[in-house]
Amino acid sequence: MQRELDRQREKLNKELGHYQAALERLRERGDAGGAAELEAKLAEIENSLQDVESRAANVRTGYVYVISNIGAFGDRIVKIGMTRRLEPLERVYELSGAAVPFRFDVHALIFSKDAVGLEAELHRHFASQRVNQVNSRKEFFYATPVEVRDALHRFAGQHLIEFTEEPQALEWRASRNGGAGGTAPPGGVLTR
Structure with a gap:
């Protein structure tokens, strides 16, 4: 269970890093529409990370x-x-x-x-x-x-x-x- 949570956390953190880098590039180019899409995706990833953290904290879940x-x-x-x-x-x-x-x-x-x-x-x-x-x-x-x-x-x-x-x-x-x-x-x- 812990290994699975660690793998999921690592995957989500990697994905988060990719989206953050892409978001910075879009903001530098002034692409507000693209930036808004990536911000929404970042919010989803952050929610998923919170879920993983709460599952790790509560081993009975x-x-x-x-x-x-x-x-x-x-x-x-x-x-x-x-x-x-x-x-x-x-x-x-x-x-x-x-x-x-x-x-x-x-x-x-x-x-x-x-x-x-x-x-x-x-x-x-x-x-x-x-x-x-x-x-x-x-x-x-x-x-x-x-x-x-x-x-x-x-x-x-x-x-x-x-x-x-x-x-x-x-x-x-x-x-x-x-x-x-x-x-x-x-x-x-x-x-x-």
Whole structure:
């Protein structure tokens, strides 16, 4: 997390330097219109830098996500996790790697100033529905996305950025329909 914030800070500072130099050149040439455009862009970059600094100061800030993979786990299992990454969907794409046959679907993405606490609260709420009762690091629960959304409404101060009830499950559905030339029997296993 810290490395990602440092990279983002470095990128933004470099961009800031380029825009400041270009702004000085435009002002020297008397290009008021171009200078105004660059000043607006500089303000955006400065706001982004402030966001990075506040995220660095508050290590509890992040995103809680609710995802599923009906092709791998069925339609009544969700994963409730959190990430502090600046681009939270990177974590979902990472989880959709080679370890599972299909990509995960995102049902909810919640920005929280206390993502650590929100994730823990959701895990406590669904503790009796935990798939792996022995290893609490496995964050899969026998629940539907709607059940998680309903639980989220009980926790004040959360910003639900995205919610999708039905998984797209594009790869899984295409595979069941005989994608890539195979045929899928009623049980859903693709045969060739």
